[in-house]
Amino acid sequence: MQSTDAMPAVIPLGDNPVLLWGMTARERLRRIAAARRLPFGDAKAASDTVILSNLAFVFDPAWIVWLQPRPGTVLTRGGQVVLAHIAAADRAACERAISEGASLPAHLEQVAAERDEGIFNEALRKRERPFAEALVPAAVPAIERASYVGAYKGVTDLLTKYLWPEWAFALTRVAARIGISPNGVTAIGSVLCIVATIAFWHGWFWTGLLTGLIFMVLDTVDGKLARCTITSSKLGNAWDHGVDLVHPPIWWWAWAAGCAPYGRALSDETFWAVMAAMLFGYVVQRLIEGAFIVRFGMHIHVWERFDSRFRLVTARRNPNMVILFAALLIGRPDWGIVAVAVWTMLSLVVHGVRLLQAILRARGGERLFSWLA
Incomplete structure (x- = not known):
């Protein structure tokens, strides 16, 4: 297992009061990070890379598992950044991409959550398509169902x-x-x-x-x-x-x-x-x-x-x-x-x-x- 210092900190960006399964997006993200034993928040960002999470979206925890060993990768939905595992040097540019819609650095690999091939679940030895969706009140029932089915x-x-x-x-x-x-x-x-x-x-x-x-x-x-x-x-x-x-x-x-x-x-x-x-x-x-x-x-x-x-x-x-x-x-x-x-x-x-x-x-x-x- 990696040492804590080598693990990327998961850092929430923005705010979202919409509840999913009775949780805010921030609390849900904190639990996902804790389950993976990843540091949460800027105060614990001690490694060379961080995972930025746009709280306007929610996602299947499988995406964190998949993204963790892939620094330099950005997960998008509809062209918008959902998660970004990046070096500290790319953080400012990625934050602008999330908050202002600016372009991402060209060297980062962008992966669309909606792509047909999905991702391979190593633990279950199967291919699946985890969800990543914008968290708005009207979408909560569908997202909860997707989370449950997943x-x-x-x-x-x-x-x-x-x-x-x-x-x-x-x-x-x-x-x-x-x-x-x-x-x-x-x-x-x-x-x-x-x-x-x-x-x-x-x-x-x-x-x-x-x-x-x-x-x-x-x-x-x-x-x-x-x-x-x-x-x-x-x-x-x-x-x-x-x-x-x-x-x-x-x-x-x-x-x-x-x-x-x-x-x-x-x-x-x-x-x-x-x-x-x-x-x-x-x-x-x-x-x-x-x-x-x-x-x-x-x-x-x-x-x-x-x-x-x-x-x-x-x-x-x-x-x-x-x-x-x-x-x-x-x-x-x-x-x-x-x-x-x-x-x-x-x-x-x-x-x-x-x-x-x-x-x-x-x-x-x-x-x-x-x-x-």
Whole structure:
């Protein structure tokens, strides 16, 4: 990591009272700088370069990540300067370009935010088009939506992709307006997750599904709220991911146990076979995903188009809940949990085959990369 002295200070220019996600442009910029551990303001400008930010605009934080290693680069929107990573000697000229519309020094590289090719996200191994827009009151709803959509990183399951983006967007806006923190949302969701587990255990499946549905939506909201309001934290990230990692096997155990009080008890042999299949499949799939990242530097779900499409339905919590919901509609929660166990093992086979194919193709000299790049 660079030392603080070598990092360009992020310096706001101008003023803008328009609020985005409940924040002024200056406060949002300060949070973006803090997230990147960059100095903020003139008083901390100790390096040879600075990043000037025109507060008449707001932008996806990905632009700062992209611009930081590219001194001598200016990001524009509609011909106007949005961000400029420049040497101190060019600062006065760039400030005039922002405040008076003067020409930029000819040696600076200008990059238009609206260009078709966008930028390459190294962390996600995919190409994307981050937003950069003029922050005026009439544009706030569209910018907030663009910010929210941009917070969906990578590929996901069919429920998160198609069913509740609008629900989660509305709840994210409400949470931002009333000042609920992402950790507050995670706390509410954690309680609901426990309530759903208890309901499943007692065979109150409809109650558990409703409670679980609310929890699953909030599980989307907390992460999106953290990204949109630039308030991600190590605690929140560990808490959210910890709950996501631990609770699914517990839910499946509770559902299988709840079949007895519901009146559709599994035999002992079936119960333990289902639990073994689901736990084994769950753990090994996670290990395969981790191995793929370590070996190839990207998630298995972004390798080829098939993998992204299979991620929509692979045996993760949300697709599994669709199976359980369908089985409950016909009054057979026992069939549902057996079907989930079977689907878990089939998904495991698919992931195992894909990992093996990737290894063999790499050994054959092929360079693997994401189809989203």
